[in-house]
Amino acid sequence: MGKEGAVMVLAAVGGQSSYDAFWWLCLVIVVCLFIAAIWLIYRLGKLPGEIAQGRGHPQVAAITVCGWLGLLLPPLWPIALIWAFLIPAGRELMPPPDLAGLQEALKTTSARIADIERQLAKGGMP
Structure with missing residues (x-):
């Protein structure tokens, strides 16, 4: 048996071929x-x-x-x-469930912004 024959036998016994990694890559991609x-x-x-x-x-x-x-x-x-x-005929969309909370947060934020603007108009730091 020549050198090439021994290499082919070892490759067959080990079960490794040049396409094994490619096959696993394709399997991962398909999954x-x-x-x-x-x-x-x-x-x-x-x-x-x-x-x-x-x-x-x-x-x-x-x-x-x-x-x-x-x-x-x-x-x-x-x-x-x-x-x-x-929108169904004769009906309006219901407001989001937390509309009251959003309106309250908007009032609070608006009041804070107005307070900061007043302090800046006086020349002081907020």
């Missing part, structure tokens, strides 16, 4: 793409419901269900997305 596709489907399914809830839509539950069903029946998903942005 990552699979996980990214599952995550994207999940995000798309819940997107109409999140938009409707963020806008205070009175039919949040129905829009959420329509968004998830839109993954099985694709024409429903754009309908759910458009529905999340529409």
Whole structure:
């Protein structure tokens, strides 16, 4: 057996080839793409419901269900997305749940800014 034959036997016994690292790299890429596709489907399914809830839509539950069903029946998903942005006839969007807290924080901040402006007008430090 020559030198080349011995090298080939050792490579076959060790199970190593020049494509093993490439194969593992491809496997990692495919698994990552699979996980990214599952995550994207999940995000798309819940997107109409999140938009409707963020806008205070009175039919949040129905829009959420329509968004998830839109993954099985694709024409429903754009309908759910458009529905999340529409205001039902004769109704207004509900205010965000913490609107009173935001208004109070705005009043407090405005008062502090006015106080700082008065002190600066007098030439003193705030």
